[in-house]
Amino acid sequence: MGGDRERIDFVVVGAQKAGTTALFDYLCEDPNIFLPPEKEVHFFDDEARDWGACDYSDYHSRFELGGGRICGEVTPIYMYWPRAMERIRDYNPGIRIICLLRDPVERAWSHWRMETARGVEDQSFSRAIRRGRQRLFEGEPWGSHRVYSYVERGFYGEQLARILGLFDHxxxxxxxxxxxxxxxxxxxxRFNAFVGAAAPDARMTRRVHVGQVVGEMPQEDREYLGGLYADDQKRLAELLAQTG
Incomplete structure (x- = not known):
């Protein structure tokens, strides 16, 4: 593994609305892997911590370190959140990073549907992905937002480039x-081989958090997002070719 057995072994860092809950549920059934009972720990995106002298004791209390099982967590905002990946690198430079991706246009639509169903979002999808993006500058850190980042979370090429600048391919x-x-x-x-766990038993296919159907995405919005993501998708393809 090349990791530190006093540290966790892997982190699934993203992306939100890309199947991370299904992956978490699968991994929770694997006796070779230990995950905290809550899916999203939200440690490395916690802006209230003193990151200059971070105390990891409460973080480690969630895991069975040294117990023989591969330990990890699943918090999809890490891939997007400013400084989260740098904090993970500082925590364990040898850690394994897993990114689970989905078509960014569909991801944005699914994200907006979730926030609308929760009663958090009252703007139309068309407005939210255009003028609604200004709301990111009301967030903290400036320019980032946990809810209204429908478009921004889909720039996978930019995010993966940042990750590959911090960790070996x-x-x-x-x-x-x-x-x-x-x-x-x-x-x-593939996942188990990558993190160093024994091969998993056969599983039944599952889908979770599919979401309530709220009409169909307007074609003009689909084309608009496709144009926004075009260059980033090319960058992603180049990075994936490099990583094999």
Whole structure:
């Protein structure tokens, strides 16, 4: 592994609405892997901590370190949140990073549907992905927002480039949401081999948090987002080719 057994072994860092809950549920059933009972720990995106002299004791209390099982957590905002990946690198430079990705246009739509269903969002999707993006500058840190980042979380190329600038390519695994849905066993075998766990038992396919159907995405919005993401998707493809 090359990791530190006094530190956790892996982190699934993103992306939100890309199947991370299904992955978490699968991993919770694997006796070779230990995860905290809560899916999202939200440690490395906690702005209230003293990151100049961080105390990891409460973080480690959530895990069975040294117990023989591979330990990790699943918090999808880490991939997007400013400084979270740098904090993870400072915590354990040898850690394994897993990114689970989904078509960014569909991801944005699913994210907006979730926030609308929760009663947090009252803007239309069309407005939210255009003028609504200004709301990010009301957040803290400036320019980031936990809720209204429908568009920004989908710039995977930019985010992956940042990750690969912090970690060796061999420490980063990128998976596709489609593969987890259609070929879960093969995908989980890749995951376990990557983190150093024994091969998983055969599993039944599952889908969770599919979300309430709220009409269909307007075609003009789909085309608008496709244009926004075009260059970043090319960058992502180049990075994936480099990482193999």
């Amino acid at each position: 061999s420490q980063v695994l990128v998976l596709e949401n489609e593969d987890l849905e259609r070929r879960p066993q093969e995908t989980l075998e």
